[in-house]
Amino acid sequence: xxxxxxxxxxxxxxxxxxxxxxxxxxxxxxxxxxxxxxxxxxxxxxxxxxxxxxxxxxxxxxxxxxxxxxxxxxxxxxxxxxxxxxxxxxxxxxxxxxxxxxxxxxxxxxxxxxxxxxxxxxxxxxxxxxxxxxxxxxxxxxxxxxxxxxxxxxxxxxxxxxxxxxxxxxxxxxxxxxxxxxxxxxxxxxxxxxxxxxxxxxxxxxxxxxxxxxxxxxxxxxxxxxxxxxxxxxxxxxxxxxxxxxxxxxxxxxxxxxxxxxxxxxxxxxxxxxxxxxxxxxxxxxxxxxxxxxxxxxxxxxxxxxxxxxxxxxxxxxxxxxxxxxxxxxxxxxxxxxxxxxxxxxxxxxxxxxxxxxxxxxxxxxxxxxxxxxxxx
Amino acid sequence: xxxxxxxxxxxxxxxxxxxxxxxxxxxxxxxxxxxxxxxxxxxxxxxxxxxxxxxxxxxxxxxxxxxxxxxxxxxxxxxxxxxxxxxxxxxxxxxxxxxxxxxxxxxxxxxxxxxxxxxxxxxxxxxxxxxxxxxxxxxxxxxxxxxxxxxxxxxxxxxxxxxxxxxxxxxxxxxxxxxxxxxxxxxxxxxxxxxxxxxxxxxxxxxxxxxxxxxxxxxxxxxxxxxxxxxxxxxxxxxxxxxxxxxxxxxxxxxxxxxxxxxxxxxxxxxxxxxxxxxxxxxxxxxxxxxxxxxxxxxxxxxxxxxxxxxxxxxxxxxxxxxxxxxxxxxxxxxxxxxxxxxxxxxxxxxxxxxxxxxxxxxxxxxxxxxxxxxxxxxxxxxxxxxxxxxxxxxxxxx
Numbered sequence: 001x002x003x004x005x006x007x008x009x010x011x012x013x014x015x016x017x018x019x020x021x022x023x024x025x026x027x028x029x030x031x032x033x034x035x036x037x038x039x040x041x042x043x044x045x046x047x048x049x050x051x052x053x054x055x056x057x058x059x060x061x062x063x064x065x066x067x068x069x070x071x072x073x074x075x076x077x078x079x080x081x082x083x084x085x086x087x088x089x090x091x092x093x094x095x096x097x098x099x100x101x102x103x104x105x106x107x108x109x110x111x112x113x114x115x116x117x118x119x120x121x122x123x124x125x126x127x128x129x130x131x132x133x134x135x136x137x138x139x140x141x142x143x144x145x146x147x148x149x150x151x152x153x154x155x156x157x158x159x160x161x162x163x164x165x166x167x168x169x170x171x172x173x174x175x176x177x178x179x180x181x182x183x184x185x186x187x188x189x190x191x192x193x194x195x196x197x198x199x200x201x202x203x204x205x206x207x208x209x210x211x212x213x214x215x216x217x218x219x220x221x222x223x224x225x226x227x228x229x230x231x232x233x234x235x236x237x238x239x240x241x242x243x244x245x246x247x248x249x250x251x252x253x254x255x256x257x258x259x260x261x262x263x264x265x266x267x268x269x270x271x272x273x274x275x276x277x278x279x280x281x282x283x284x285x286x287x288x289x290x291x292x293x294x295x296x297x298x299x300x301x302x303x304x305x306x307x308x309x310x311x312x313x314x315x316x317x318x319x320x321x322x323x324x325x326x327x328x329x330x331x332x333x334x335x336x337x338x339x340x341x342x343x344x345x346x347x348x349x350x351x352x353x354x355x356x357x358x359x360x361x362x363x364x365x366x367x368x369x370x371x372x373x374x375x376x377x
Numbered sequence: 378x379x380x381x382x383x384x385x386x387x388x389x390x391x392x393x394x395x396x397x398x399x400x401x402x403x404x405x406x407x408x409x410x411x412x413x414x415x416x417x418x419x420x421x422x423x424x425x426x427x428x429x430x431x432x433x434x435x436x437x438x439x440x441x442x443x444x445x446x447x448x449x450x451x452x453x454x455x456x457x458x459x460x461x462x463x464x465x466x467x468x469x470x471x472x473x474x475x476x477x478x479x480x481x482x483x484x485x486x487x488x489x490x491x492x493x494x495x496x497x498x499x500x501x502x503x504x505x506x507x508x509x510x511x512x513x514x515x516x517x518x519x520x521x522x523x524x525x526x527x528x529x530x531x532x533x534x535x536x537x538x539x540x541x542x543x544x545x546x547x548x549x550x551x552x553x554x555x556x557x558x559x560x561x562x563x564x565x566x567x568x569x570x571x572x573x574x575x576x577x578x579x580x581x582x583x584x585x586x587x588x589x590x591x592x593x594x595x596x597x598x599x600x601x602x603x604x605x606x607x608x609x610x611x612x613x614x615x616x617x618x619x620x621x622x623x624x625x626x627x628x629x630x631x632x633x634x635x636x637x638x639x640x641x642x643x644x645x646x647x648x649x650x651x652x653x654x655x656x657x658x659x660x661x662x663x664x665x666x667x668x669x670x671x672x673x674x675x676x677x678x679x680x681x682x683x684x685x686x687x688x689x690x691x692x693x694x695x696x697x698x699x700x701x702x703x704x705x706x707x708x709x710x711x712x713x714x715x716x717x718x719x720x721x722x723x724x725x726x727x728x729x730x731x732x733x734x735x736x737x738x739x740x741x742x743x744x745x746x747x748x749x750x751x752x753x754x755x756x757x758x759x760x761x762x763x764x765x766x767x768x769x770x771x772x773x774x775x776x
Contacts, residue, residue, distance in 0.1 A: 067729060070725060070728070102494045105693075122519075124525075127517075295497050298511055330455065334502065348454075
């Protein structure tokens with residue numbers, strides 16, 4: 001495969017993820033398990049013989065969800081309900097909703113009430129990352145999830161299966177990290193939008209297929225980049241609004257690192273193969289960049305963030321905050337203050353379930369880029 | 378309407394509480410900031426002074442100061458979409474404007490996310506602001522209340538570890554006799570509070586939920602003190618006398634209603650009068666019921682706290698629906714007022730489903746009132762009153 005053709009399966013998956021899941025289901029007779037992203041261990045779903053499929057609510061607009069959840073809810077949760085109500089997710093046999101905030105806690109119950117015929121699971125993730133008991137608790141919770149999924153699929157739980165799934169996902173993460181590196185080195189070919197398509201499709205396609213498609217990408221293709229790009233760091237949850245990365249590409253911003261669940265954060269850390277496979281997943285989870293709803297010693301949360309930004313070489317930071325997200329909203333001012341003290345400019349952009357104007361965002365982001373570019377040597 | 382005499386003591390109780398909190402440092406007592414589902418008895422037993430930023434924020438709201446102080450927090454970057462309690466609390470700190478002479482600087486922050494995730498982030502902000510340590514009691518709610526032994530071990534170990542942290546900050550060792558005595562006093566306060574709520578089943582109800590909201594201060598802040606027990610003893614005695622003499626909170630109680638969610642603190646008095654004039658009495662509320670089972674046993678309080686935080690206070694949707702159906706029967710309810718509270722997403726986001734299910738199971742209608750517990754800029758009273766009026770018309774037609 002060469003050129004644009006090589007990107008086709010990724011784009012097809014992103015454009016019609018449930019069609020990809022349907023084809024897999026017809027071919028294998030397996031179960032399709034949706035998950036609401038943050039820190040759901042896809043390896044456990046895969047090892048149970050099911051297809052993990054990420055459900056991204058952000059960017060979905062509609063009118064049906066508001067009958068079930070109030071409008072002052074983030075776009076990610078609201079969009080998931082909307083997709084369910086309009087039957088976009090009918091192919092799912094089950095859904096895993098991780099407890100990362102109050103909204104996901106409520107969403108689980110509302111989802112269960114709206115879609116009682118699916119096998120729904122609530123993954124209780126610990127929030128106190130630096131407390132020793134969190135690891136023991138998470139191990140029990142991941143084990144419970146593994147048992148529950150094996151009940152759904154009917155496959156006996158097997159540590160060797162899980163170890164194999166972890167190895168597959170580690171290989172996939174390595175390939176995606178490679179693509180992310182290419183984005184920095186060859187941004188004219190490996191645009192942010194293209195690389196994000198790889199990341200997004202990885203969470204929706206059978207991972208074996210995805211890895212194979214990635215191997216066929218034009219890794220050696222070179223192209224001169226005429227644009228002077230400004231390196232930025234992005235903090236947020238999911239890439240929302242849709243089209244934001246294309247906008248960054250077009251106006252000359254280069255994302256050198258991000259904390260998105262659908263971005264670099266999700267692939268930065270491998271699980272490895274050292275020990276019991278559940279232990280391995282627990283260690284990986286606890287070493288991830290803290291999700292915004294998690295807790296560490298409060299000064300460490302800020303200093304850790306600042307160190308990550310400074311280590312990335314970014315010249316500016318963009319916060320992509322979902323409107324009504326309490327965790328992101330209360331973190332941001334102190335994070336911005338720390339950046340300001342370190343002489344790093346930042347910009348907060350808000351996404352909403354009612355949609356936002358990309359043109360308005362463009363004006364703000366362009367101004368932000370110009371401000372940073374003036375200071376660049 | 379005859380005012381409840383015992384409530385008159387609250388002004389003095391509140392003033393004395395804040396006065397002694399401000400004097401704590403001079404008396405060599407350490408100050409700990411807490412939220413609801415934390416083991417306050419432990420801190421009283423260690424001679425620490427518990428302070429509740431939520432109480433402070435609610436008082437700001439009730440005194441109609443939110444609009445003055447909240448913009449100061451918004452100017453720091455805290456959006457109006459975020460909970461108005463921390464906005465008011467942080468804004469009050471910035472402006473040095475508070476009905477309680479501010480809050481004394483804490484030595485320790487202890488928050489539990491069993492109540493909501495906002496507490497975690499709010500306390501993190503305060504921890505950085507005051508440069509003091511914070512302990513989070515992380516409560517991983519089970520989905521539908523099923524038993525979770527791993528979560529029980531996790532929560533219990535955090536509570537046990539908290540003792541050493543609090544001893545270190547306070548400079549005191551936990552005296553088991555004093556600890557048990559504090560627990561006994563706390564149990565009694567909790568028992569009296571529950572008794573007060575149960576008296577609302579009387580016809581007519583001797584007290585409205587508005588007065589329950591007002592009476593909450595000691596059960597929140599002073600559980601484990603004799604002051605709380607004395608106050609609720611007198612209040613319960615007065616209410617029992619009212620029930621015996623069939624004296625209602627309203628002169629003419631036509632409708633018995635349930636209030637879901639937190640109060641709208643800035644509108645307590647206007648809404649109370651509005652409903653009272655129409656013979657509509659709020660006789661029960663999830664918010665005041667939430668404080669009814671806070672007592673723990675002396676034998677193994679850590680096990681009891683763990684049980685409470687993980688299961689009793691896990692107000693998941695199915696449990697709320699069952700609870701409302703049961704309360705509808707016990708309190709002989711005619712309708713439900715659901716406060717869809719923009720600030721408290723935790724207890725508000727499932728209201729559309731709760732309302733539909735409760736009405737389906739009981740036949741009792743409910744109306745959703747979109748407002749906010751502390752920020753009057755996010756609702757209009759006239760609109761709430763119109764909705765309530767229409768709802769009362771509906772109830773009248775049903776009769």
